[in-house]
Amino acid sequence: MTDIQRMLCYKAWLETRSRFFTALVATVAVCAFWTLGHTWIDNQWQRDLIEHPEWKNPAWFLRAMDDYPFYLHHFVYAEMLQKIWVIFAVLLGIGGLTREAAQGTAGFTLSLPVSRLSVFRAHAVLALVELFALCLAAPLLIVVLSRVMHLDYPLGHGLSHSALIFFGGIVFLAASLCVTQFVEGEHTPALIGLGGVGLLYFVMQPYVDGLPVSGLAVPFALPKLMAGNPDIRGVADIDWWGMTASLMAATGFFALAVRRNQRHDY
Amino acid sequence: MARDLTMKMAYAIETDGLTKCYGKFEAVRGLTMRVPKGSITGFLGQNGAGKSTTIKMLLGMMRPTRGNARVLDLDVNDEKQSIEMRKRVAYVAEDKRLYDYMTVGQIIKFTKAFYPTWNDDVEQRLLDEFRLPLDRTTKKLSKGMRTQTALLLALARGAEFLILDEPTEGLDPVVTEKVLELIVGAAADGTTVFFSSHQISEVEQIADRILLIDRGQLVLDIPIDAVSQDYRRIRGVYDEPLPPPALELDGVRRVAVDGRVISVLASHNAARIAEHLRRHSAGGTIEVLPLTLKEIVLESLKRD
Numbered sequence: 099m100t101d102i103q104r105m106l107c108y109k110a111w112l113e114t115r116s117r118f119f120t121a122l123v124a125t126v127a128v129c130a131f132w133t134l135g136h137t138w139i140d141n142q143w144q145r146d147l148i149e150h151p152e153w154k155n156p157a158w159f160l161r162a163m164d165d166y167p168f169y170l171h172h173f174v175y176a177e178m179l180q181k182i183w184v185i186f187a188v189l190l191g192i193g194g195l196t197r198e199a200a201q202g203t204a205g206f207t208l209s210l211p212v213s214r215l216s217v218f219r220a221h222a223v224l225a226l227v228e229l230f231a232l233c234l235a236a237p238l239l240i241v242v243l244s245r246v247m248h249l250d251y252p253l254g255h256g257l258s259h260s261a262l263i264f265f266g267g268i269v270f271l272a273a274s275l276c277v278t279q280f281v282e283g284e285h286t287p288a289l290i291g292l293g294g295v296g297l298l299y300f301v302m303q304p305y306v307d308g309l310p311v312s313g314l315a316v317p318f319a320l321p322k323l324m325a326g327n328p329d330i331r332g333v334a335d336i337d338w339w340g341m342t343a344s345l346m347a348a349t350g351f352f353a354l355a356v357r358r359n360q361r362h363d364y
Numbered sequence: 365m366a367r368d369l370t371m372k373m374a375y376a377i378e379t380d381g382l383t384k385c386y387g388k389f390e391a392v393r394g395l396t397m398r399v400p401k402g403s404i405t406g407f408l409g410q411n412g413a414g415k416s417t418t419i420k421m422l423l424g425m426m427r428p429t430r431g432n433a434r435v436l437d438l439d440v441n442d443e444k445q446s447i448e449m450r451k452r453v454a455y456v457a458e459d460k461r462l463y464d465y466m467t468v469g470q471i472i473k474f475t476k477a478f479y480p481t482w483n484d485d486v487e488q489r490l491l492d493e494f495r496l497p498l499d500r501t502t503k504k505l506s507k508g509m510r511t512q513t514a515l516l517l518a519l520a521r522g523a524e525f526l527i528l529d530e531p532t533e534g535l536d537p538v539v540t541e542k543v544l545e546l547i548v549g550a551a552a553d554g555t556t557v558f559f560s561s562h563q564i565s566e567v568e569q570i571a572d573r574i575l576l577i578d579r580g581q582l583v584l585d586i587p588i589d590a591v592s593q594d595y596r597r598i599r600g601v602y603d604e605p606l607p608p609p610a611l612e613l614d615g616v617r618r619v620a621v622d623g624r625v626i627s628v629l630a631s632h633n634a635a636r637i638a639e640h641l642r643r644h645s646a647g648g649t650i651e652v653l654p655l656t657l658k659e660i661v662l663e664s665l666k667r668d
Contacts, residue, residue: 105477112465202461205529206514208425210478211447213457363426 102212106220114190118228121186125232126239128178132170133243133251168328170240175259176325179236181299183263184270184324186232188291190225191274192217195364199217200284203292213331218275218359222352225271233260256328266324269344270295272351279358320344376401376525376556377422381431384417391417393580394431399558399573404551406567407560408584408661409577412639415560416458419579423455436525445652451479454518458529458560460511462502467582468513469498472520481522490516490546508539515543519550526550532566544570568657576664584664586631588657595655596634600626600641605649609644613637618663629655629663 099107132139143163146153162169195217199202207217237256244251273294278287303321323340330336377399384392392414399405409415420426422435422445433440438449462471476482491498494512502510511531518526531547532540548570551557561567567574568588576584586595601624608621615633619626626644630637634652642650655663 105474109463109466109474112470113463201464202457202459203463205420205423205425205455205457205459206462207455209423209450209453210475211450212478213443213447243496361427364420 103216103220106212107224108218110193110221110224112226112229113193115247117186117189118231121182121228121232122235123188124182124186125179125236128174129236129239130183130243132173132178133240133247133249134251136169136247137207151290152195166249167243167251170251170256171259171325171328173261174236174240175256176321177329180263180267180321180324183229183232184267184299185292187225187229187267187270188274188295189288190228191271192278192288192291193221194275194278195359196279196282197284197287198364199364200282208364214359215356218356222271222275222355225275228266229266229267229271231262236260255330259326262326262330262336264323266320266326266341266344269320269348270353272348276351276355276358279355279362365384373459374401375399375434375437376403377433377558378437379418379422379431379433382418382421382428382433383430384414384421384426385429391580392421392428395577395580395582396574397582397585399556399575401556402551402554403573404547404557404571405559405573405575406571406596407558407575408562408564408567409560410562410665411667413577414580415577416529419455419560422527423450423453451481451523452523453527454521455527456511456518456529456531458533459502460507460514460515462510462513464501464503467499467501468496468505471502471513471517472498475517475521479521479523483520483522486522486652487516487520490519507534508536509581511535511539511543515546518579519546521553525556526558528557530561531559532561532563540566564658564661574657576667584660586660590631591655591657591660594630594632594634595660596630597652597653597655597659598628598630598638598641599651600628600644600648601646601651602626606645609641611637611640613640618666629660 140163143159147155157173159167162172182226195204195207195214198207208214234257237253237260239252240256241253274287274291277291281287281290299321319340321345323337326337375398377397379395379397382395383390395414395418400623407415407418417426418524421428422433422440423510424440424443427441435449436452438445440446440449463474466474471489476487490496490512494509494516494517496505496509496513502513505513515531518528526547528547532543535543544566547557547559551586552572559571568591571588574584575582603624605623608619608623609626611628613620613633613636615630616628616637618629621627626641628637628641638650638652642648
């Protein structure tokens with residue numbers, strides 16, 4: 099890495115570090131809540147079963163009471179951690195020269211003896227590293243906190259699900275990098291990106307939960323793809339078609355963002 | 365061939381038919397201009413005349429719709445050459461905005477990494493002179509301090525060409541004077557300076573050449589010495605109203621007739637033009653008057 103590349107990454111880090119630390123705090127909070135709170139939650143469920151036998155329990159309920167990795171998958175990897183990660187994939191992708199133009203600093207950046215592509219690459223690479231760090235932090239934290247609670251949780255299980263979130267969800271970062279190149283304004287790209295995430299998770303997802311993760315359903319079944327099989331044991335349990343489609347879409351967004359970055363007038 | 369090369373290298377900026385269109389609107393229209401190396405060139409024009417657009421095209425921030433531009437003999441439309449050029453050019457943008465999330469110290473460290481020619485002595489001298497707080501983020505700096513930081517970042521990189529877009533805009537007179545002194549100091553050290561402004565007085569104070577742009581076109585390109593030495597207003601006051609004279613003489617830039625008064629703006633050749641007016645009608649009084657830069661600029665901006 100040259101001094102110039104290091105400095106571009108340093109700039110990208112200073113620009114995004116508060117977002118990254120916010121994401122880290124949210125990740126720690128979610129992991130801590132569902133691991134440290136497991137005993138209390140489990141006791142509460144036991145009581146509910148006895149005191150309210152008439153309650154209709156969801157399909158996952160009984161298994162989550164008995165199966166700790168499944169419980170974590172259900173509440174953390176398939177739910178809260180995934181949503182936090184996706185939100186911050188969008189937020190960490192926001193930046194670059196179009197946003198700088200709105201902030202009035204694009205002139206300074208573009209006067210430096212460096213290509214537009216280098217500026218874009220530093221921003222994208224740093225966002226990827228930050229998102230990878232978030233993915234890595236979650237299973238490590240869960241393993242440690244589970245030990246504190248005298249619960250067993252296999253690290254491999256956590257790492258597999260983190261990998262699914264990371265590779266399946268890169269498309270959110272790529273889409274965000276793309277939106278931020280096309281949409282002018284300091285906060286508009288973030289609002290559009292988060293609006294898209296909200297639409298996907300809260301409006302469209304309930305309608306497609308039952309669909310297989312392939313073909314046209316992929317864009318709407320990303321949460322399902324990122325959550326993966328709760329009993330994941332190896333590569334055979336990965337939906338490779340869905341994963342390939344998602345990575346191809348991410349590549350397309352990256353390419354579009356680079357093209358725009360090269361041609362745009364600032 | 366060798367002479368051609370020397371001629372080419374003598375210019376810091378050369379543009380040829382440079383044009384920038386936004387849809388049907390032409391912000392810059394066929395701009396052809398030369399900025400000699402070693403000069404302080406003032407780039408004048410009203411707001412919206414096309415100054416900033418021209419500068420952005422020169423620095424590769426915008427792509428010209430048509431035409432060519434070379435800065436330090438490097439093609440601005442070629443990305444590799446543009447990067448080479450930016451190693452040797454320092455630019456201070458109009459709004460002087462710097463990264464809000466960096467402190468003064470951080471932005472100096474950041475910028476320094478891009479320039480092997482960075483001059484630590486200049487950095488230290490300007491830090492002492494401006495008393496810039498290294499640990500304060502740039503968003504907490506006053507506009508004057510932000511301009512000073514931007515100038516420090518431009519001057520310490522050891523560039524051979526300084527492009528400044530409205531460097532004194534929004535500054536108080538004391539800081540303005542300091543900034544102008546710095547520009548003159550940089551030029552004295554051999555740096556070519558090209559600065560845009562709509563403040564005629566400060567251009568007159570420090571520039572040795574003036575380019576005036578109006579509605580995207582170059583309307584005036586003169587050395588500052590020509591203002592006092594060559595430019596004249598020749599006014600003829602006659603006994604009765606006269607038709608406009610046929611003044612097809614070298615140096616005549618504008619002829620205005622107002623009743624009994626005929627006024628000619630001449631870029632040179634004032635004596636011959638005055639003689640011509642004298643012969644236009646008997647009984648008139650002919651005056652040859654010096655002009656200020658402001659008068660020349662205002663005359664040049666008058667639309668027929």
